[in-house]
Amino acid sequence: MTDNTQSTTHPNILEMRSITKTFPGVKALSDVSLSVKRGEVHAICGENGAGKSTLMKVLSGVYPHGSYEGEIWFDGQLSTFSGITDSEKAGIAIIHQELALVPFLSIAENLFLGNEVKGRGGLIDWNKTNGEASKLLARVGLDENPTTPIGQLGVGKQQLVEIAKALSKDVKLLILDEPTAALNDNDSEHLLGLLRVLQSEGMTSIMISHKLNEIEAISDSVTIIRDGQTIETLDMRADAVTEDRIIRGMVGRDLDSRYPERESHPGEEVLRIEDWTVGHPVQDRRVVDGATLSVRAGEVVGIAGLMGAGRTELAMSVFGRSYGRYLGGQLYKRGVPIQTRSVREAIKHGLAYATEDRKKFGLNLIDDIKRNVSAAALDKLSTAGFVNSHEEIKVAEDSKRSMNIKAPTVAALTGKLSGGNQQKVVLSKWIYSDPDVLILDEPTRGIDVGAKYEIYTIINRLVAAGKAVIVISSELPELLGISDRIYTLSAGRITGEVAAADASQESLMSLMTKDKKLATAGAQAGAGTPPVNSTIDQTQEHTA
Template identity: 55%
Template sequence: MSEYILEMDQITKDFSGVKALNNVNFKVKKGEIHCLVGENGAGKSTLMKVLSGVYPYGTYEGNIIFNGDVQKFTKISDSVDAGIAIIYQELALFPDLSVYENLFVGNEVQRKGVVDWNQTIVESKNMLEKVKLKVNPDSLIKDLGVGKQQLIEIAKALSKEVKLLILDEPTAALNEDDSENLLELLRELKKEGITSIMISHKLKEVISIADSATLLRDGNTICTLDASKGEITEAAIIKNMVGREISDIYPKRDNKSFGEKILEVSNWSAYDPQIGKQILKDVNFHVRQGEIIGVAGLMGAGRTELAQSIYGNPKSYKLQGDLTVEGKRRKFKHTKDAIKAGIAYVTEDRKGDGLFLTQDIKNNISVSNLKEISASGVINENEEIKVAEEYKQNLTIKASSIEQLVGNLSGGNQQKVSLGKWLFVNPKLLILDEPTRGIDVGAKFEIYTIMNSLIAEGMSIIMISSELGEVLGMSDRIYVMAEGEIKGELSAEEANQEKIMQLATQ
């Protein structure tokens, strides 16, 4: 009997003549945690969609062998019935339904054709216990944090007697504690004989949890590394993933020089009337010209709320305090007022808030500053094309053309389009909220390089990030937030992970 629970042999998948997968071979041993790694656009998600039946049999070439049998999945339910469950980065839960309803939706506990809700709740408690999640099954999904929702997705998969669990960037939106809890759960499930495939861009996670790691690049299988042989190292992963060595993922800036204060916030407080809560309390900080300010803190610390309160207050918080831009006190009633003052904000949720996924690159970049390419209310299409081509080239956006739909781009290239959109308004201060969330190490390096070039041109940047390495590697100064307050300021020279976490947990 084969030691492999899954063998994907010579898988080829085309999209309009472009090969997303080119004779990919992928083997997973029974009971192991196997990481699938590669740059955005390498083919990882496409391969898993072939496996799960999203791309049905007949739309690809090659064979899928699962549990010793050749599979011909024509729909998702076929793979589910075989014991395969996939959990995507965008969780597929119903926010207005309870935990127990979500756990068994489509898989209801029935008695004589009628849903047995009492038994459903009992079974839900058993599933929640398996994933070590202490929540009331009656709780609504929308009232739970992302970390708990992720565990509910896994519990949902376990309720269907899963044999192979696939997780696509499961920790992308989680803080460090929730991420570690999730990884520990995968280790526990491994002891119970459940095989896992995890797609991740977080190399430390891959190194800590993977028994094996398969590297994809440009739709091709590059290699499979074995942890038991000491092959899974950061250097080996990066070299095989991007096709080159990146000796320092955080590119250094030479000749650092800072100008006058571009932004100063004093005694800044914010009250959110929708939740009836004070979310910012007496915040004081400043940013100088040519400076990258890092804002660190745990999830819920108030970092995004701070950015949005500065950027024209789109959430209609009740604000108090002083906001000074280039020495002038300002009060922004709308985001367009902040833009006019030279402030731009790249949201952490590029898919939900930052981009129009069903429109092309050209439209997404130009939409932020249509007046610049219009006359008498009519868009100059030639100028629009010229601008989009310029940003595509300068930001190295990998796409067939500026008319490619943004929704079809990789995460890293979507982030570059989001950057281009706001660079087109020619800001003096750029706020980047989780600028590299969900993108691979190669794309991260490119984003960091772009940031440095913008600083060299005289721009200032506020970078909000949950990745401590990123904060330490890119910031000139660091502010640490907790519970809506700034708990401390650290210079780049004195900052380290221990000091940041000590302040973040005050």
């Protein structure tokens, strides 16, 4: 509901005044205020758990009027949204980090789900539906047939479909929560370019993001929230705001360095992957083609590559052949050949893999911290098939303390934790399994700079204890900041190996695109070996 008592010519399209939101025992927001000017791109920054998502849920009506204190003025009107439907009718659309699309429905069906285009007799007019869908797709720069199932699109294209869906509802304020967290550089740039185009058409946008370089590049203003309170709003142009200035507001102090210092003293070779070749689980092509790399005790080895280069596929196939079809290659543990034909066998040989998708594969979100921590190494806590619950609690409490997991108790549900704390639980699980080699796939994706620093510190502790660590990351500065050596991948092939001290973002990018056409052609070569364990062992699915 709205009360039209202000002029819609007011320079601010949105004003949230003194918003306070309390949950049992926790004050999530305390007297938060936010003003967004018409036609600007306004960024909201803060550490995980600072209150950003809670504030947006208040705005969208997920937390309805009456469940919080304060006022919302939108488009010149005092607004009392009782649900998402009310905020959408007013012209507010929120695109969450976890996309709300139905994979088995077509693009057009997803665009108009709940808002179907009907013809005579109340039946859906599919010709008009697909026609309108094509217009929306063209507006967001997506060249796809509207009858294509959503599940066949990559994450970047799905993100564009979500924006097209919002535009179909005559949106005035578009809110994007971590829109580029799962996107590669090209898709991220396309999305940011689209925001600039929409801004030129008069659209107002709010972007929540941890990628400070993107905020610096596209935002007009940035509001910093810390511990449920508004710290400040900065004019990105007039105030000459830098990434370091934003970080200082987010964490309340200067970070002397983004990456903690570490003395590198690599020891013996722990793992060698030699001539590793993996076929796509369905298509007749290679996704990893003759890859050879190694990692030593006390060393961090980075793996860089563009989206689709085969980084995750390489890691998952090494870890229990949990992706694709094994076509050849050999693993050596301290010079001795080993087999990792299942996840269980990989763990037995001292390998651990922290997946890039912690919510889907890394954690059981509806279970508590202690059971997630013990999940990969229950044999260490059990006798005659029975788990020692007292010891399980002790192990989890030790992890909570040493990893600085912010939660009331180890009985807290993992799904209620912030992204950074969830990542610490994932690491705790694998550290408790006491691996010799820990493969970390996008370990800092979707978490703030403060939590990232803590993850880097944990990695340093592991290598100082003699562990061998492999890090896959889409952020080249991150790989340069924490690695000893970096391998580059292009279309499934290793295209380079460089010492991090001798590398730059430019040199890595050159190697990541080196011989790409040749590598792509090679990846198309026949892969006729029958499938071998193309999915994660079902008994281990949520510990992989």
